[in-house]
Amino acid sequence: MTEQSNARGGECAGSLEPADWQVFRKQMHDLLDHCLDRMVNATEHPWQSPPDNLISVYGIGRGGDLVARLTEQVMPYHSGNTHPQFWGWVQGSGLPSDLMAGLVGAVMNANVGGRDHGANAMEHAVIDWTRRKMGMRPGASGVLVTGTSQATVIALQTAKMRAVPEMRSKGGGASLTVYAGDRVHNAIRKAVELLGLGHNALRLIPTDHGKMDVQALVQQIAQDCADGFLPLAIVGTAGSVDIGSFDDLNALADVAQARNIWLHVDGAFGAWTRLADDPWRSLSDGIERADSIALDFHKWMYVGYDCGLALIANEAEHRAAFAVRPPYLEGFEAGLSGGERWFCDYGIDLSRSNRALKVWCALEMFGEDAFAAAITRNCAQAALMADLVQSHGMALVAPVVSNICVFTARPDLSPQEQSSLNRQIAIKLQLDRGPVFSTTHVSGITCLRAAFANHRTRDHHIHTAIQNVKALAENGLLANGE
Structure with a gap:
C-alpha cells in the first residue's frame, strides 16, 4: 500500500493512522534528531526536579505538536541514569542500540x-x-x-x-x-x-x-x-x-x-x-x-x-x-x-x-568484548573512588569488592551527625544537578553509596564528584542540618 493511499485512509473518522504519512515521516525524523542529540550530549542532561504541575501538563486530551511536547515536556524530566555522573542505586545507562531496537520493535509489535x-x-x-x-x-x-x-x-x-x-x-x-x-x-x-x-x-x-x-x-x-x-x-x-x-x-x-x-x-x-x-x-x-x-x-x-x-x-x-x-x-x-x-x-x-x-x-x-571492557572499567572506577575518598580524609564503611563504593563524608562526627550530613549531601548534589549518589545504612550510619553501572562514566567525573562531596562536607552548616 502506498503512503498516499494510507494518507487518504487516515482521513476517515476515528482512524488510528496519520492523516498524512509524509508529514508523519518528517515528524519522526525531527524526533530522531532530538533523541540522538540527547544521547550524544548526555553529559549536559542530568536529573532535574520535575515541576509541580507536571501531572496537569500531561493531562490527556491536550493535543498539540506532539514532537514539541515530547522534547520539551517529557524528555527533560528523566530519572537521570543516562548521565555519566549517575551512580544512584544500580541502574543501567541505556545504549544507542536501544534506539534501533525500539524502532524495529515498535514496527514489528x-x-x-x-x-x-x-x-x-x-x-x-x-x-x-x-x-x-x-x-x-x-x-x-x-x-x-x-x-x-x-x-x-x-x-x-x-x-x-x-x-x-x-x-x-x-x-x-x-x-x-x-x-x-x-x-x-x-x-x-x-x-x-x-x-x-x-x-x-x-x-x-x-x-x-x-x-x-x-x-x-x-x-x-x-x-x-x-x-x-x-x-x-x-x-x-x-x-x-x-x-x-x-x-x-x-x-x-x-x-x-x-x-x-x-x-x-x-x-x-x-x-x-x-x-x-x-x-x-x-x-x-x-x-x-x-x-x-x-x-x-x-x-x-x-x-x-x-x-x-x-x-x-x-x-x-x-x-x-x-x-x-x-x-x-x-x-x-x-x-x-x-x-x-x-x-x-x-x-x-x-x-x-x-x-x-x-x-x-x-x-x-x-560486540561482547566492549561489554567486558566496560564492566571491568566500572569495577576499577569503584576502586578509584575508594582511593579518592580516603585521600580526601573521608572514610570507607565497607571494602570495595566490585562496582560499589560506600563511604561517609565526615568520620569525625557522631553517627547521628554523619547520617544527617550524608543524607543532605546526597540531596544537595541531586538538586544542584550534580552527581547522583544513593544512600544505605552500614553500622547504624546512613552512608553515601555509588554504584558504577554506567558505561558513560569516566575517571574525571569521579574526581569532580569527590571534590564536590568534600566541599559540602566541610560546610559546617550542613552538619547541623541547616
Whole structure:
C-alpha cells in the first residue's frame, strides 16, 4: 500500500493512522534528531526536579505538536541514569542500540508468548548466549522477564514444583523454608510471600564480611529439618545491592548438593562479572553450579529498561512449573501455531514484548568484548573512588569488592551527625544537578553509596564528584542540618 493511499485512509473518522504519512515521516525524523542529540550530549542532561504541575501538563486530551511536547515536556524530566555522573542505586545507562531496537520493535509489535516467528528464535539465541557466559550446561532453560524481581518468582516457583510436585494442583507449602544472607535484596522476601510461603519462611543467615556464614547456614538447615520443615532453596547473592559483596557460591553449592536443596543465585548485576577481567571475574565463581540464576540486562549490560532473565538449569523442571495449554493455544505441526518453544510455557506472561531485540542489537553493534571492557572499567572506577575518598580524609564503611563504593563524608562526627550530613549531601548534589549518589545504612550510619553501572562514566567525573562531596562536607552548616 502506498503512503498516499494510507494518507487518504487516515482521513476517515476515528482512524488510528496519520492523516498524512509524509508529514508523519518528517515528524519522526525531527524526533530522531532530538533523541540522538540527547544521547550524544548526555553529559549536559542530568536529573532535574520535575515541576509541580507536571501531572496537569500531561493531562490527556491536550493535543498539540506532539514532537514539541515530547522534547520539551517529557524528555527533560528523566530519572537521570543516562548521565555519566549517575551512580544512584544500580541502574543501567541505556545504549544507542536501544534506539534501533525500539524502532524495529515498535514496527514489528511482536508478541513473544509463542507461535512460530522470528522473535522467538531471537530470544532463544539471547538465552543460549547468556547460558554459555554463566557456564550452565546445554539443556538449560530461560525466559526473559521484566527484571530480577520477576525472575526470582519464576525460579523459586520452579524449585517449589520440584520439591513438592502436587502443589501445583493442591497448593500449600507452609512447611517450606528458604535461606539467604541477612542483607539479601528484598525481591527474595517478596517472592517468598507471593509464592504463599509467608516471609517467616525466609531464614536470614548472618553474613561475615559480606558473605553468608556457611556454618550458620548448615546449622539452621539442620535445626529446621529436626523441626519438621522442608528446606526449599538456598539463595546466594552475586553482588549485594548495598555494598556489592558476593557469597561464596561454591561453598553454597556444596551445601545444596549434599542436601538436595535448590540453589538460586541473585545475580541481578553481579552475575555479569563473568565477563570481567580478574580479579573481578572470580567473584562469581560457582555460579555455573546454580539450579537457577536471576539477572538483569538493564543494569550492568546497560541496555534499556526493562529486560531481565530467569535462567533455569533443567528445562523439564522449568516447563513443568508453568506450562498449561488451553484449546485456544493449541500448537500445530506447521503454520503460525507451530514452533517450539512457546515462552508462555516458562513464565507467567502470555503477552510479552521482544525484549531480546535490545540485547541482540547491543551485542551485534558493539560486540561482547566492549561489554567486558566496560564492566571491568566500572569495577576499577569503584576502586578509584575508594582511593579518592580516603585521600580526601573521608572514610570507607565497607571494602570495595566490585562496582560499589560506600563511604561517609565526615568520620569525625557522631553517627547521628554523619547520617544527617550524608543524607543532605546526597540531596544537595541531586538538586544542584550534580552527581547522583544513593544512600544505605552500614553500622547504624546512613552512608553515601555509588554504584558504577554506567558505561558513560569516566575517571574525571569521579574526581569532580569527590571534590564536590568534600566541599559540602566541610560546610559546617550542613552538619547541623541547616
